[in-house]
Amino acid sequence: MEASLADSTQSQRGPSAATGGGKIHHIAIVSAGVGEPSTTTELARGIALKTGELLKNRGAHSEIALIELKNLSNDIAIASVTLQISPALQEALQTVQNSDAVIVASPVYKATYSGLFKSFWDIADSDIVLGLPLAVVATGGSERHALVPDTAMRSLFAFMRALIVPTGVMAATGDWGSSDLAAHQDRVAAELSALVMAHVHQNLLDSVGGKYTRTFKATFDDDADSKQSDVAADIDFDSSLMHLAAGGSL
Template identity: 45%
Template sequence: MSTPTSTERTPRRLVVVQAGVGQPSSTRLLAERLATSTADALLERGEDTQVEFVDLRLHVHALADAMLTGFASGDLAEAVEAVRAADAVIVATPVYQASYSGLFKTFVDILDEGSLKGTPVLLAATAGTARHSLVLEHAMRPLFAHLKAVTVPTAVFAASEDWGAGGLDHGLAARTGVAARELADLVAGAGPSRRAPGRLDGELADPVPFEQLLAG
């Protein structure tokens, strides 16, 4: 029996969540570069890719409604489901007040528990200065560790100077390529048990509700 070629396989679903609000947006541009590099890296590993973008600027009002009502609807619900069903996720946010944006965090807050459990995730951020680059490690990586996502070792930060010819051709391109290959390795090596139900070894038990504690 012959081995199926990449074109005969179900494409890997790559969902890109980006929180840029400008038009054009450096965050969107970075997300696009990462998505293209990841798709290329997966193709080298014999995997086709279906890329879907979730532009959070289009869901601002729906996100506010979801925070008030407790559930997402319409296009936002479809975006949440896309993240849940993704084989891999790229997340990119602008840096505000030395951390991820409120728009980005609001989307993360409405995700169902376990939506990203075991999902390979590539972290990315943009800002006007490289002084904010540690936001990837002190804010974003702990957030996605809490969500039990599998973050790739290389996170990608782009400052204003990275969009010049020198930055694009050297530093940013190199970081993008490394991170994309790491994400592709995780996706290509992920089996069907990636999201097997049940508690992970060493995972803490669910907390007892406060009302139950008060009731004795």
């Protein structure tokens, strides 16, 4: 991947991206790990690399983009209170939106994902992962947190209407290097690669995309007048909600 996301991301070619032609499947990792190196990031990276390997075995190309939220923490905090999104943060969000699969990973604090992780998704568009194959990954110091991927994380991305793979991965301190953890990583990679190769994201949007309620954002720049006109064209001013907002009754 030629473009990099400033200091916030790293890009690397998947096992088959350097050979042959055809479509390249983009795999995005969004990690809220804060260590250096981060075990949270490494857990997700292992799944991404295995996914790329499985895609290669099926004759497909892949590239991996790593978004480390610790490098965007200031941008995320500012965006959370001012709604001003920096170029680096916008590029990270765009990378997620343009991906074919996403692996999201967070350390566990107080029995749930981190505040940094949640803040990133709070400022993202509600449809950013709509219909995208997505894997949920967490790390923690205790097995008491084993259900975090399947409770807290799965419910968040179900709300965002992602296609979450059946298997979630949680790695406690004692799990590293175990055959069980490696087997879980392999299973998630197999599920993720199967959804990518089935083109479920595009097929879903082609089939029912028009029935989704889309969000929109007004942008202001040199071409502001035309963009505001496009936004206005998408608003139904005759709806009951708009009548209510104008002081009328339902």
